[in-house]
Amino acid sequence: MSGPSTYVPSSAIGRWFESRLPIMGLMHGSFVAYPVPRNLNYFWTFGGILSFMLGAQIITGIILAMHYTPHVDYAFGSVEHIMRDVNWGWFIRYTHANGASMFFVAVYIHMLRGLYYGSYKAPREVLWILGVIIYLLMMATGFMGYVLPWGQMSFWGATVITNLFSAIPLVGDAITTWLWGGYSVDNPTLNRFFSLHYLLPFMIAGVVILHVWALHVVGQNNPAGVEVKNIERDTLPFTPYATVKDAFGLVCFLIFYAWFIFYAPNYLGHADNYIEANPLVTPSHIVPEWYYLPFYAILRAIPSKLGGVVAMFGAIVILAFLPWLDTSRVKSAKFRPVYRVFFWAFVLACVGLGYLGSQPPEGGFVIAARLLTIYYFGFFLVIMPLLGLFETPKPVPASIADAVLAKNGAAAQAHS
Amino acid sequence: MASASTAEPTRRDMLYIATGAAAAVGAGALAWPLINQMNPDASTLALASTEVDVASIPEGGILTVKWRGKPVFVRHRTKKEIDEAQQVKAADLPDPQTDQDRVKQSTISGAAHPEWLVVVGVCTHLGCVPLGHQGDFDGWFCPCHGSVYDTSGRIRSGPAPRNLDVPTYAFTAATKLQIG
Numbered sequence: 284m285s286g287p288s289t290y291v292p293s294s295a296i297g298r299w300f301e302s303r304l305p306i307m308g309l310m311h312g313s314f315v316a317y318p319v320p321r322n323l324n325y326f327w328t329f330g331g332i333l334s335f336m337l338g339a340q341i342i343t344g345i346i347l348a349m350h351y352t353p354h355v356d357y358a359f360g361s362v363e364h365i366m367r368d369v370n371w372g373w374f375i376r377y378t379h380a381n382g383a384s385m386f387f388v389a390v391y392i393h394m395l396r397g398l399y400y401g402s403y404k405a406p407r408e409v410l411w412i413l414g415v416i417i418y419l420l421m422m423a424t425g426f427m428g429y430v431l432p433w434g435q436m437s438f439w440g441a442t443v444i445t446n447l448f449s450a451i452p453l454v455g456d457a458i459t460t461w462l463w464g465g466y467s468v469d470n471p472t473l474n475r476f477f478s479l480h481y482l483l484p485f486m487i488a489g490v491v492i493l494h495v496w497a498l499h500v501v502g503q504n505n506p507a508g509v510e511v512k513n514i515e516r517d518t519l520p521f522t523p524y525a526t527v528k529d530a531f532g533l534v535c536f537l538i539f540y541a542w543f544i545f546y547a548p549n550y551l552g553h554a555d556n557y558i559e560a561n562p563l564v565t566p567s568h569i570v571p572e573w574y575y576l577p578f579y580a581i582l583r584a585i586p587s588k589l590g591g592v593v594a595m596f597g598a599i600v601i602l603a604f605l606p607w608l609d610t611s612r613v614k615s616a617k618f619r620p621v622y623r624v625f626f627w628a629f630v631l632a633c634v635g636l637g638y639l640g641s642q643p644p645e646g647g648f649v650i651a652a653r654l655l656t657i658y659y660f661g662f663f664l665v666i667m668p669l670l671g672l673f674e675t676p677k678p679v680p681a682s683i684a685d686a687v688l689a690k691n692g693a694a695a696q697a698h699s
Numbered sequence: 700m701a702s703a704s705t706a707e708p709t710r711r712d713m714l715y716i717a718t719g720a721a722a723a724v725g726a727g728a729l730a731w732p733l734i735n736q737m738n739p740d741a742s743t744l745a746l747a748s749t750e751v752d753v754a755s756i757p758e759g760g761i762l763t764v765k766w767r768g769k770p771v772f773v774r775h776r777t778k779k780e781i782d783e784a785q786q787v788k789a790a791d792l793p794d795p796q797t798d799q800d801r802v803k804q805s806t807i808s809g810a811a812h813p814e815w816l817v818v819v820g821v822c823t824h825l826g827c828v829p830l831g832h833q834g835d836f837d838g839w840f841c842p843c844h845g846s847v848y849d850t851s852g853r854i855r856s857g858p859a860p861r862n863l864d865v866p867t868y869a870f871t872a873a874t875k876l877q878i879g
Contacts, residue, residue: 443826463739564828565841566842569827644844
């Protein structure tokens with residue numbers, strides 16, 4: 284979408300460097316001159332927010348690793364040492380722990396934005412799939428990070444999640460033993476989780492670069508869901524327009540994040556994780572971190588061990604097939620009145636599954652979880668393919684400029 | 700690539716195949732140590748057995764012993780609990796097994812000892828530790844996902860696929876139990 288770089292460094296040194304490594308031109312073309320659709324709303328600021336959160340997690344994580352000890356005898360104590368003795372340790376740890384939650388808040392908004400405006404549809408399939416890969420890596424990273432404090436929820440969460448692999452026929456037990464490095468979650472497990480928890484964010488950063496690259500090849504989707512036809516009329520340069528919008532969105536998000544850090548730092552955690560891990564006593568009610576709860580509810584809704592595991596992983600993997608499951612020619616839900624209803628029902632189903640995942644698996648909770656699980660899969664496998672055939676979309680604007688003028692045209696006329 | 704169309708294999712084709720084959724074998728040979736290092740190490744394997752004195756367990760009591768990092772339940776069963784476990788028809792169970800098969804030593808003699816039940820205290824669903832003397836069959840109840848085990852440690856209801864595992868063990872003396 285971006286044409287040949289027109290970047291010309293102003294200084295002689297800049298020109299000397301640019302002719303040897305054109306990295307400034309690459310940055311300029313990607314984040315200054317890059318054309319963005321002029322109708323983007325605030326839901327489009329979450330890509331920038333997510334990039335910030337990845338950076339924040341890496342920086343706070345590297346600092347925590349300077350004070351943390353990945354050993355079953357010392358891990359829990361070293362986290363308390365960070366909280367009580369290390370200068371500003373409490374702040375850095377709360378920033379990191381709540382940062383993980385904020386990262387997921389942002390990624391869920393980002394994903395639902397894509398789902399609402401059809402951002403996964405051609406030509407953005409590869410861009411979308413790279414996003415699903417980032418999400419999977421985030422889940423693995425978050426899970427392993429939660430194990431490191433070696434509290435009761437750390438230990439038993441790790442036990443339940445690694446036992447999921449034992450459901451695989453024939454080789455399941457061998458895989459589980461291999462993951463543990465023993466016959467239960469123990470010191471070798473903690474050590475390798477620490478190693479991988481340090482590695483994965485950098486893998487995420489690598490896939491983020493591919494994600495942004497793919498984005499800049501096909502261009503951004505936008506609320507109207509029509510492609511850019513005329514760069515002059517339909518787009519604005521990234522800087523200052525998108526830069527300042529992203530920055531403002533980020534500041535608002537950081538206020539929300541800071542509120543958790545300073546006023547409710549443990550609200551999103553679980554009290555049992557302040558009890559040191561005990562392999563002989565299971566807490567009466569094991570729950571994962573909130574961002575996994577919908578998938579945990581799906582796992583427990585299926586009355587079979589292997590079936591539950593397949594459904595849980597299937598619920599994530601199915602996202603990668605979205606570009607081909609949605610048969611509608613119209614991207615944005617703004618012009619899809621029926622899809623819009625099913626979309627919001629899907630959002631409610633996810634929230635409902637999240638609630639059910641936090642409740643004990645008994646009676647009515649299990650029945651409700653089964654119904655919502657059916658809707659979750661039905662939305663992707665039945666509603667999306669059929670709706671494209673039966674729904675009559677509303678007329679789509681001819682161009683992004685037309686969409687903007689239809690909304691703000693009258694006001695613009697009055698001012699001129 | 701003029702040589703690509705000639706019928707006669709060239710020396711370069713030979714080099715391609717030989718190098719490719721060596722690289723494939725080399726990559727495989729190199730991958731194994733990198734993968735296998737994650738399996739249980741020698742020090743973990745060395746802790747594979749543990750000894751317990753069971754004399755202190757009263758009738759009806761359950762002793763929890765740590766073996767290979769996980770709990771093992773040694774249950775001194777009462778007459779009533781033994782009868783309940785034996786009267787169930789194995790064929791009716793989700794994982795059919797008679798009580799007699801679950802309370803014998805793993806040595807050659809295989810002597811039965813119905814008063815002692817030795818099982819790994821890890822739910823076969825997702826690995827939680829079940830609670831003793833609870834559930835509909837007064838055996839164990841798993842608080843995580845609701846699996847119910849009877850006084851023989853057999854799965855009776857809930858999502859767990861198998862009975863509680865019976866570890867390898869033997870009584871080395873009247874009250875000396877060696878697990879593993």
